[in-house]
Amino acid sequence: MSGSLLDTSILIAQSAPGVAELPPAAAISIVTLGELQAGVLLAQDDSVRSARRQRADAVRAAFAPLVVDEPVAERYGEILALARSQRRAEKATDLLIIATALATGRTLYTRDVRQAQLAGIAGASVVTV
Numbered sequence: 562m563s564g565s566l567l568d569t570s571i572l573i574a575q576s577a578p579g580v581a582e583l584p585p586a587a588a589i590s591i592v593t594l595g596e597l598q599a600g601v602l603l604a605q606d607d608s609v610r611s612a613r614r615q616r617a618d619a620v621r622a623a624f625a626p627l628v629v630d631e632p633v634a635e636r637y638g639e640i641l642a643l644a645r646s647q648r649r650a651e652k653a654t655d656l657l658i659i660a661t662a663l664a665t666g667r668t669l670y671t672r673d674v675r676q677a678q679l680a681g682i683a684g685a686s687v688v689t690v
Contacts, residue, residue, distance in 0.1 A: 564588060566627070566662040568671035569596040569654075571690060572620055584670055584688070590661040591626040592654050627661050636660035640683050651679060659685055 564586025597617040604610035637660035
């Protein structure tokens with residue numbers, strides 16, 4: 562497979578890209594939907610919660626998320642071992658998104674410099690926005 566995988570950081574940025582600005586064959590991980598839902602639930606006030614829910618609903622409508630299947634789980638284990646061997650404390654969600662990019666042969670688009678560095682070390686194609 563080819564194309565791009567958008568990290569959650571791309572979708573929640575204040576200047577989130579419009580559909581015309583997205584990389585070709587863009588996809589998201591199912592993990593992103595979980596992160597967006599957590600953002601809705603953790604919002605401190607109703608206006609922020611409403612804006613986050615609208616964004617989450619728009620993302621859900623725009624993408625069929627890639628699942629965490631056996632190939633993704635295997636790549637996750639490899640990346641987790643790599644991170645731990647370097648004494649890096651990375652979020653499991655970031656590792657799962659990197660693993661999804663690697664398992665599906667997609668280029669990872671992210672705003673998270675630490676995630677991008679680890680993805681590059683793991684052999685992923687990465688674009689830091």
